Amino acid sequence: GDSVTQMEGPVTLSEEAFLTINCTYTATGYPSLFWYVQYPGEGLQLLLKATKADDKGSNKGFEATYRKETTSFHLEKGSVQVSDSAVYFCALSDYGGSQGNLIFGKGTKLSVKP
Amino acid sequence: GAGVSQSPSNKVTEKGKDVELRCDPISGHTALYWYRQSLGQGLEFLIYFQGNSAPDKSGLPSDRFSAERTGGSVSTLTIQRTQQEDSAVYLCASSLVTRAGGPNEQFFGPGTRLTVL
Numbered sequence: 001g002d003s004v005t006q007m008e009g010p011v012t013l014s015e016e017a018f019l020t021i022n023c024t025y026t027a028t029g030y031p032s033l034f035w036y037v038q039y040p041g042e043g044l045q046l047l048l049k050a051t052k053a054d055d056k057g058s059n060k061g062f063e064a065t066y067r068k069e070t071t072s073f074h075l076e077k078g079s080v081q082v083s084d085s086a087v088y089f090c091a092l093s094d095y096g097g098s099q100g101n102l103i104f105g106k107g108t109k110l111s112v113k114p
Numbered sequence: 115g116a117g118v119s120q121s122p123s124n125k126v127t128e129k130g131k132d133v134e135l136r137c138d139p140i141s142g143h144t145a146l147y148w149y150r151q152s153l154g155q156g157l158e159f160l161i162y163f164q165g166n167s168a169p170d171k172s173g174l175p176s177d178r179f180s181a182e183r184t185g186g187s188v189s190t191l192t193i194q195r196t197q198q199e200d201s202a203v204y205l206c207a208s209s210l211v212t213r214a215g216g217p218n219e220q221f222f223g224p225g226t227r228l229t230v231l
Contacts, residue, residue: 100209101147102207
């Protein structure tokens with residue numbers, strides 16, 4: 001079945017450091033890909049998405065490109081801030097005739113130190 | 115407008131008791147999802163409703179779990195004879211109607227933290 005694998009955390013960075021969180025997926029169809037973020041004490045929020053190969057999703061300085069050839073959707077940010085400390089989840093959804101539920105990776109906890 | 119709401123926010127129960135968790139989706143969202151977030155398993159999909167129908171219940175972990183949705187709106191997840199391994203945060207999400215070639219963003223509620231003693 002479909003699955004998502006993302007790098008294990010926790011990840012600890014200093015403010016203004018470069019961030020990469022790796023995510024790869026396995027899917028039988030042509031999924032849409034997502035990054036969700038969960039800030040401390042808050043619910044899951046959509047951070048960015050991409051619906052087809054070579055699409056780049058971006059939001060709040062974060063970017064991820066849908067790479068079909070490597071089945072990857074790595075999350076990047078050039079300069080992280082303390083406020084980016086959160087748990088990040090990579091997810092996919094295969095809408096091709098299916099119900100559209102999200103399949104999540106295990107999550108990566110990011111801590112940014114001042 | 116109002117987001118997805120869930121109640122209660124926290125529930126502590128004794129092993130063997132039944133619990134009901136409630137989800138109020140965003141008005142007009144016909145698709146509703148239940149997920150479970152636990153330390154060992156991460157985020158797992160449980161069940162999906164399109165309107166009042168749940169075409170696929172295979173994500174429910176056991177027959178102690180059931181869910182219903184009435185009036186195309188509120189949904190209730192019921193866990194019978196709770197076990198300690200049911201302890202988790204139960205998340206509800208809603209979206210506009212799902213269609214092939216989507217996606218429609220899923221909006222998540224704050225979750226219900228269930229603790230089974």
